[in-house]
Amino acid sequence: MRIAQLDGRPVLLTEDGAIDVPADLAADLFARWDDLREWSAHATGARPYDPSDLQAPVRAPRQIFAVALNYRPHTAEAGYEEPTAPLVFTKFPTCLTGPYTTVELPPGDVDWELELVAVIGHEARNVPVEKGWEPVAALTVGQDLSERLAQLAGRPAQFSLAKSHPGFGPLGPALVSLDEVDDPDDLELTCELNGEVVQHDRTGDMIFPIPQLVSYLSGFCTLLPGDLIFTGTPAGVGNRRSPQRFLTPDDELVSRIGGVGEMRHTFRRRATR
Template sequence: MSIVRCAVKSLTSSVEKQCWALKSTAGLNILPFDMTVESIHKMNWSQMEKCAIDTVQFEDVSLLPLFDRRPDKILGIGLNYRDHLEEQRVPLEKYPQEPVVFNKFASTVICHGETIKHPTVTNSLDYELELAVIMGAGGRHIKEAKAIEHVFGYTIANDITARDWQKTRNNKQWILGKSMDTFCPLGPAIVSKEVIAEPHNLDISCSVNGEVRQSSNTKMLLFKIPQLISYISSLITLLPGDVILTGTPGGVGAFRDPPQFLQPGDTVKCTIEHIGELENTVEMET
C-alpha cells in the first residue's frame, strides 16, 4: 500500500492536474483532485480505493514531489545512528542526550529521477540516506504513546549536504550546508504505516555508481520515531505534511578514508526495505 503524487489529465479536459494516486497491480488509482494529506490520513486503504475516480498506467503520468503543497517544515535529526556516531569515534558518554534537530528549506525538495545540482561553491558534496516520516495529523505536545497515530506514512530521503558549508562556513551554522537547491530528494512513494508497522527494523542502503557506501538497519536509531515526534512537538507545532528526516547511518562520504564526495555524473541510489529505491544523478550547477 503506497501512494504517489502525479500529474494526470482529468476526465473532462486535456489539461494535466496534480493528484494523489494509489499504486496497485492494475496501475495507479487516481484519487479526487481536491484530496490532501490531511484528508487522506483520516481514511483507511479500503476507503481510499473506493473513492478512486480512475485507473491509469504508470507511463501515462508524470511523477511529482510527494506533496500537494510545499511542507511547512522539513526537520532533520543529526547524530541519530549508532554506527554514524561510531565512524566519528564519538565516545558513548558523549552521545546526544536529546535529539539534534535542524531544518531544511522546502525549496530543497526534488523527486525520484530529478537531478541533484552540485553547487559551484562547494567541493565536498555528500549523501545521507534517511528514513523520512510524513506527518498526517499535526499537533503540539504529542505523547510518545500516541505519536504513530499522527504519522501519514514513510518514504526515502537523501539529505544532501555541502560539508564545508556545514562544518566551517557560515560560522558553522548548518542551515546553508543543508538547504541549497535540490538538497532533499524524496520518494519514490509514501508507504502507509499499515505496511510498515515496525519502522525500527528496516534494512537501508545507499550506493554511488553501484558501489555500496551505506548499509545499515533502522534498529540502529538512537532516538526512535515516537521520541522524535514527542520531543519536536513539545517545542513547536507539527502540521500535516511536515517531514522528519530521522538521521543517517554510517558510511557517509566525509568519514570514509579517504573522503569520497559526490561528483558531477554520479548516480546515487537510496534503498529502504518495503519502500523501494530513490535514484538521482548529480549535475554541476550552471
C-alpha cells in the same frame, strides 16, 4: 496505500499503474487520510506511468525537521559522543525534489545521507512517547544531501543552508501508510553509489526512534499535517571516509528502504552564468 505525486496531482500507486485520487480527497489529503485509505482498497482505473515523472510526494510542507547523529555507528565515525537528546536542524522546503531527478551540484563537497522520513498526518503538540506513532500518517525515503564545506565552515557549524540547495531534499517515491510495512521500527536502509553499497543499517539502530522524535519535537513546536521529519543517517557518508569521497557529475545514487521504496538520482555541475 502508496500515495505519490504525478503531473502535479496525487495518485495511488498500484501494481497495475497509477490511479488518480478523487478531487474531494485530493483537496486535503491528510485531513481525509482515513477516507483515502478506504477508497484505496477498492480503487480502479489504473493507467501506466513513467516513474521518472513522479514528483516529491509532499509538495509544500510547512516544516522540515532533520536529526543529526541518530545512529551510533555514524556518531562514532563522526568522532562525537552519543547525544543525550535529539540534535535538530531544518531543511528549507525549496530543496525538495522528486525520487528520480538529476540534481545540480553547487561548488564544494556534496555528500549523501540516506534517511527514513516520517510524514505527519495531523496537528500534534506535547505527544507522549508511547503515543509517538499516532501523528505519523506515512513513511517515505529521503536523502539529506549536504555541501560539507559550507556546512562545517562556521564555529559552531551551520547546517541548514548547506543542506538546502535546490534538489538537496530528494523525497519519494510515495507516501507509504504504516500498514504497508511489516515493522515500522525496524526497516533496512541501503545506499549505493555507482553500484557500490556505501551505507547499510536498520532503523532499529536509531538512538532516538520515531516515537521519541515525535514526542521531543512536539514538546517545542506544534507539528502540522504534511510536516517532514528526516530521522538521521547511518554510517558510511563520504566526508568520514579515508580518503573522502563526494558526489561528482554522472554519479548514480540509489537510496532504498525495505518496504518503503527506492529512489535513483544522477548529478551534474551547476551551470555557470
